[in-house]
Amino acid sequence: MTDPFLVLLDRDGTINIDKHYLSDPDGVEILPGAISGLLRLQAAGAVLAIVTNQSGVGRGYFDLETAWAVNKRVVELLAQHGVTIAHSAMCPHAPEEACTCRKPAPELALECARATGLALTSSWTIGDKASDVQLGRGVGGKGLLIAASPAQDFGQSASCTDLDAAADFILQERGL
Ligand SMILES: [Mg+2]
Structure with a gap:
C-alpha cells in the first residue's frame, strides 16, 4: 500500500487541449498522455484534484454555470477511463478583480487539501x-x-512534455 498524496492539476493545457476560454462541453479534448499518466499516478496513491482559473467568467465571456459544465465534461471523460478527480476548485474572477483565489494565490489549493484531508507539503x-x-x-x-519545450525556469521541480512524462518523474521521485 502506498501513502496517498495530493496532486493538484491545472486543467486547460494540462489535462485537456487549451482552446482559450472554452465554453462548450462538447469541445473538450483530453490531451495525449493524460489518461495513462493520471492512471499511473492514481495507482501509486495520488489523489487527484483540479485547480483551474476560469477568468472567462469574470471577463463576461461565459457564466459560472457554463464554466462548471465544461469542468464536469472533463471529469466525466477522465472517469470513463477510470481516472477519479476527488475535487475540483475554480477561480471565476478576472485578474483585475484582485480576488484571493486566482492561481498562484493558495486559496484553492487549501480548499483541495481540506476536501481530501491531505497535506500540501x-x-x-x-x-x-x-x-x-x-x-x-x-x-x-x-x-x-x-511544456513541449520549456523556455523559462519558473523554479519548477521538473519540466515534462505531458502528464505521462510527469507521472514518470513523480513516481521516480517517490521511489516507485
Ligand atoms: Mg493551463
Whole structure:
C-alpha cells in the first residue's frame, strides 16, 4: 500500500487541449498522455484534484454555470477511463478583480487539501503556466511544468512534455 498524496492539476493545457476560454462541453479534448499518466499516478496513491482559473467568467465571456459544465465534461471523460478527480476548485474572477483565489494565490489549493484531508507539503502541482508552478511551491509542495519545450525556469521541480512524462518523474521521485 502506498501513502496517498495530493496532486493538484491545472486543467486547460494540462489535462485537456487549451482552446482559450472554452465554453462548450462538447469541445473538450483530453490531451495525449493524460489518461495513462493520471492512471499511473492514481495507482501509486495520488489523489487527484483540479485547480483551474476560469477568468472567462469574470471577463463576461461565459457564466459560472457554463464554466462548471465544461469542468464536469472533463471529469466525466477522465472517469470513463477510470481516472477519479476527488475535487475540483475554480477561480471565476478576472485578474483585475484582485480576488484571493486566482492561481498562484493558495486559496484553492487549501480548499483541495481540506476536501481530501491531505497535506500540501507532500503535494505536487502540475500545470502549463508559471502560476501553476508558483502555486505548488507557494503551498510548500513541488511544481511541475508541462511544456513541449520549456523556455523559462519558473523554479519548477521538473519540466515534462505531458502528464505521462510527469507521472514518470513523480513516481521516480517517490521511489516507485
Ligand atoms: Mg493551463
